[in-house]
Amino acid sequence: MTEYMILAYSDEHRPGPEPGTPEFGEYMGGWMAYNQMLIDGGHWVSGASLAPTGTATTVTVAGDAEATITDGPYAETKEQLGGYYLVSAADLDEAIELAKRLPITDGAFEVRPVAFRPDA
Amino acid sequence: MPDDARPDADAPAGPPGLDADVARALVELSRRHAGRVIGVLASRFRDLDLAEDAVAQGLADAARTWPERGIPDTPPAWLMTVAKRNAIDRLRRADAERRRLERVAPDVLERTRPGTAGGRHMIDDHTPDTPSDPEPGADATGAGDGTDLTALDEGQLRLMLLCCHPALDRDAQVALTLRLVGGLTTTEVAHALLVSEPTMAQRIVRAKRKIRDAAIPMSVPADPAERIDAILTVLYLVFNEGYLSHSDGPTIRGELTESARRLAIELAGLVPDHAESHGLVALTSFLEARRSTRLDTEGDLVLLEHQDRSKWDLRTIGVGNAALHRAMSLRMPGRFQVEATIAALHANARTADATDWPTIATLYGQLVAMTGSPVVVLNHAVALAMADGPDAGLRRLAELDGLDDYHLRHSTEAELLLRAGHADEAVVAFDRALALGPPEAERRHLERRRSAASAA
Numbered sequence: 001m002t003e004y005m006i007l008a009y010s011d012e013h014r015p016g017p018e019p020g021t022p023e024f025g026e027y028m029g030g031w032m033a034y035n036q037m038l039i040d041g042g043h044w045v046s047g048a049s050l051a052p053t054g055t056a057t058t059v060t061v062a063g064d065a066e067a068t069i070t071d072g073p074y075a076e077t078k079e080q081l082g083g084y085y086l087v088s089a090a091d092l093d094e095a096i097e098l099a100k101r102l103p104i105t106d107g108a109f110e111v112r113p114v115a116f117r118p119d120a
Numbered sequence: 121m122p123d124d125a126r127p128d129a130d131a132p133a134g135p136p137g138l139d140a141d142v143a144r145a146l147v148e149l150s151r152r153h154a155g156r157v158i159g160v161l162a163s164r165f166r167d168l169d170l171a172e173d174a175v176a177q178g179l180a181d182a183a184r185t186w187p188e189r190g191i192p193d194t195p196p197a198w199l200m201t202v203a204k205r206n207a208i209d210r211l212r213r214a215d216a217e218r219r220r221l222e223r224v225a226p227d228v229l230e231r232t233r234p235g236t237a238g239g240r241h242m243i244d245d246h247t248p249d250t251p252s253d254p255e256p257g258a259d260a261t262g263a264g265d266g267t268d269l270t271a272l273d274e275g276q277l278r279l280m281l282l283c284c285h286p287a288l289d290r291d292a293q294v295a296l297t298l299r300l301v302g303g304l305t306t307t308e309v310a311h312a313l314l315v316s317e318p319t320m321a322q323r324i325v326r327a328k329r330k331i332r333d334a335a336i337p338m339s340v341p342a343d344p345a346e347r348i349d350a351i352l353t354v355l356y357l358v359f360n361e362g363y364l365s366h367s368d369g370p371t372i373r374g375e376l377t378e379s380a381r382r383l384a385i386e387l388a389g390l391v392p393d394h395a396e397s398h399g400l401v402a403l404t405s406f407l408e409a410r411r412s413t414r415l416d417t418e419g420d421l422v423l424l425e426h427q428d429r430s431k432w433d434l435r436t437i438g439v440g441n442a443a444l445h446r447a448m449s450l451r452m453p454g455r456f457q458v459e460a461t462i463a464a465l466h467a468n469a470r471t472a473d474a475t476d477w478p479t480i481a482t483l484y485g486q487l488v489a490m491t492g493s494p495v496v497v498l499n500h501a502v503a504l505a506m507a508d509g510p511d512a513g514l515r516r517l518a519e520l521d522g523l524d525d526y527h528l529r530h531s532t533e534a535e536l537l538l539r540a541g542h543a544d545e546a547v548v549a550f551d552r553a554l555a556l557g558p559p560e561a562e563r564r565h566l567e568r569r570r571s572a573a574s575a576a
Contacts, residue, residue: 090335092287096287
């Protein structure tokens with residue numbers, strides 16, 4: 001088995017369903033079902049949803065100079081990093097299948113093997 | 121194919137010219153069978169580099185021993201057995217090395233141990249702790265399991281699918297397919313694709329590293345149709361690059377067209393129910409059959425209508441006809457079959473005048489619908505002009521959006537204008553084509569045509 005990081009990018013400004021509506025329940029149900037699928041299939045390692053990029057702070061270091069702190073994400077992009085999963089999969093094909101099943105309809109998922117994880 | 125090009129392994133191919141049979145058999149072995157054996161071993165040991173090294177060593181063994189001992193009865197089975205033994209030897213040596221290191225310097229081993237993805241050696245995962253022979257059939261005398269042709273074919277298909285995996289970029293797919301499946305050396309691939317040898321070597325190394333580190337599998341998916349189409353696309357690109365080079369250098373590069381056609385034929389044999397694979401065999405056969413007539417003595421392109429049809433290779437046209445028939449019988453249409461049908465109408469027309477242009481125009485219309493490619497619209501316009509006169513072609517061209525920077529758009533328009541009797545406008549269109557810096561052979565052709573237009 002290989003571990004893969006799935007980085008999920010989508011437009012954070014796209015309006016989602018309002019909490020309390022039936023649509024919201026369905027939306028959250030999709031995520032819970034996905035998480036359960038990862039757990040049942042032995043793929044789950046970890047995962048998290050991130051707060052919007054408006055909360056992001058970028059710390060830039062360059063040699064001996066004082067670190068620079070800037071407001072905002074590292075890169076301004078049309079679609080933003082919104083969350084990640086760390087999964088265990090037999091090979092890249094399986095990891096790609098897991099990414100395809102994420103309950104996000106518009107976006108892009110970067111799939112990368114983990115090279116080293118000290119706590120693994 | 122050049123007999124002196126193989127093998128590239130580090131052993132000489134025996135006394136040069138002394139035994140032509142052995143030399144031929146070695147070329148056949150490396151071009152046709154090395155990929156199959158790499159495929160089988162790489163899926164068995166899940167280590168592409170190991171498989172490749174073991175096969176390269178096997179080819180070197182063949183070059184060393186065959187001149188004396190003679191060619192074995194079934195060379196692919198021989199290579200399978202020898203390469204498998206080589207692979208196991210290498211694993212044993214690596215394992216012994218690891219154990220030795222573990223004993224003398226365990227801290228070194230711990231620090232250099234790669235992470236969860238990289239460098240897992242299969243001896244850890246797949247062989248018992250004591251390095252006993254993990255493959256009972258691996259001795260050089262017995263054929264062993266996996267040496268039957270079915271396993272070799274399966275290996276070939278797996279390797280093709282791996283090389284054309286969508287997680288690899290197009291350039292890498294092309295390079296790996298020619299190198300691993302096609303059995304060309306890195307030098308040959310570099311020359312064929314007109315890139316420097318270090319660049320090509322690096323491209324191949326990088327692709328293989330991604331295959332290893334990202335764990336791209338050598339599996340055949342449950343529904344492989346889409347992945348097979350990806351292989352066909354790569355072979356089609358390779359063929360096209362050789363058929364009419366867009367780069368500086370020779371206009372036609374036969375090693376590319378030959379390799380692509382050979383691999384298309386092999387793929388069609390591996391997936392006989394995939395209609396488009398037969399379509400690509402047919403297409404490449406019809407085009408390859410005309411190769412000797414496509415350039416004149418100056419190296420300039422000869423238009424289809426002026427080619428000497430008596431020199432077209434009838435046997436290869438026959439292969440194309442049979443493949444097209446087979447493709448059609450599967451009743452799964454696709455772009456390669458449409459293109460092959462167009463090529464068949466040309467290849468089977470006794471004279472240029474006998475060409476069935478109305479049918480060709482209809483087929484190009486279908487191809488436009490399938491591909492949406494503006495280049496195909498250009499061809500559609502030409503076919504319409506041949507079927508219904510230059511004005512029909514010019515009307516189609518007027519609908520074409522884009523390709524303003526493509527010299528063939530302007531040269532096509534120029535030819536049609538000239539045939540429609542608008543010589544002045546034709547000269548202007550030829551100038552536009554020439555201003556876009558077409559390849560050398562085409563430039564000479566366009567200048568001749570421009571002179572004809574300004575004299576008209």
